[in-house]
Amino acid sequence: MPRADARHLLDVDALSDQDLEWLTARACELARGAAPASIAQTVVNLFFEPSTRTRVSFELAARRLGMTVVNVELDRSSSSKGESLEDTAAPLAAMGAGAIILRHPETGRCHRLAQAVPTGLRLLNAGDGAGHHPSQALLDLATLIDAGIDLRDRVVAIVGDVRHSRVARSDLAVFQRLGAAELRVAGPDSMLPDRLPSGIVRADSLDGAVRDAGVVVMLRVQHERMDRQAWPDPASYHLQWGLRTEHLAMADPGCRVLHPGPINRGMEISSAVADGPQSLILDQVRMGVFTRMAIFEWLFSDGART
Ligand code: NCD
Numbered sequence: 001m002p003r004a005d006a007r008h009l010l011d012v013d014a015l016s017d018q019d020l021e022w023l024t025a026r027a028c029e030l031a032r033g034a035a036p037a038s039i040a041q042t043v044v045n046l047f048f049e050p051s052t053r054t055r056v057s058f059e060l061a062a063r064r065l066g067m068t069v070v071n072v073e074l075d076r077s078s079s080s081k082g083e084s085l086e087d088t089a090a091p092l093a094a095m096g097a098g099a100i101i102l103r104h105p106e107t108g109r110c111h112r113l114a115q116a117v118p119t120g121l122r123l124l125n126a127g128d129g130a131g132h133h134p135s136q137a138l139l140d141l142a143t144l145i146d147a148g149i150d151l152r153d154r155v156v157a158i159v160g161d162v163r164h165s166r167v168a169r170s171d172l173a174v175f176q177r178l179g180a181a182e183l184r185v186a187g188p189d190s191m192l193p194d195r196l197p198s199g200i201v202r203a204d205s206l207d208g209a210v211r212d213a214g215v216v217v218m219l220r221v222q223h224e225r226m227d228r229q230a231w232p233d234p235a236s237y238h239l240q241w242g243l244r245t246e247h248l249a250m251a252d253p254g255c256r257v258l259h260p261g262p263i264n265r266g267m268e269i270s271s272a273v274a275d276g277p278q279s280l281i282l283d284q285v286r287m288g289v290f291t292r293m294a295i296f297e298w299l300f301s302d303g304a305r306t
Helices: 017-031 053-064 085-094 111-112 134-146 166-177 207-211 235-242 282-299
Strands: 042-047 068-071 097-102 123-127 155-159 182-186 200-202 215-218 256-258
Touching: 017 134, 017 166, 017 282, 042 053, 042 155, 053 068, 053 097, 053 123, 053 134, 053 282, 085 097, 085 111, 097 111, 097 256, 111 123, 123 134, 123 282, 134 256, 134 282, 155 207, 166 182, 166 215, 182 207, 256 282
Parallel strands: 042 068, 042 097, 097 123, 155 182, 155 215, 182 200, 215 256
Antiparallel strands: none
16 A cells, blocks of 8 residues: 555645555445455544535445544534634544544645644545545546546546636546546636646536536535625526536537536536436445545554554
């Protein structure tokens, strides 16, 4: 197993090619029934933003490895009394927590906490503002690999609120590293980043984004990161940017559709596509558990595992 000294998972950029390969291959192996490791560690879920899939799948993954999971109820914790995140992490470590899984609205908060956590405490970034979402990118990749998709001969389109999406940022980084044939983004002007990373193409319309695409990743409009005046009207948004079956007819015949969830049906995606044969949306959720199991195995591979 690579990177025996792994301490945190803050973003995908810090992962070596070997790490990336090991993590996704291991997730696929676990999905096919490989025996998981047994890890005598405690993990704490610290979620300052709502979450269903990410929080539950980290918890299920930890339990399948025999770990103890604690979910901190933030409205009942000392952070509601003004305690800093650093002062929340230290007592958790003193009580024997081996890892904290952090979701936070502030971009960069997880990286900042990583500078200050007690030695031995590992940090998993479960999404920081519009920053990074490494476990989502890994599970997206594992889902594609598990579905037999080789990114090297696929055009990938990421459509919607790219500007505020930590998923888009992390996905683009891994898809680019894996050598996707072409990477496109598209969405309303106000929802695209001011500058795109080099090598990423901007498409002017949904049609232009999905034409010949082999993978389409649809994104939710992140209302919580915008002023209310900037919220689009759902029906007009759907007309211009909502993925419907007619769009899939323009894509590669084997095109598969991803969406990290939560889904707003009738806005960024139609039910016919979300529930249709080309959708991998529930596969992503399923692979999310195996990917997070692989992440824990990787994170505790240095003797902290028993
Ligand atoms: C995403 C997130 O929280 O960044 N969801 C997820 O983790 N599955 C995307 C979103 O909230 O739209």
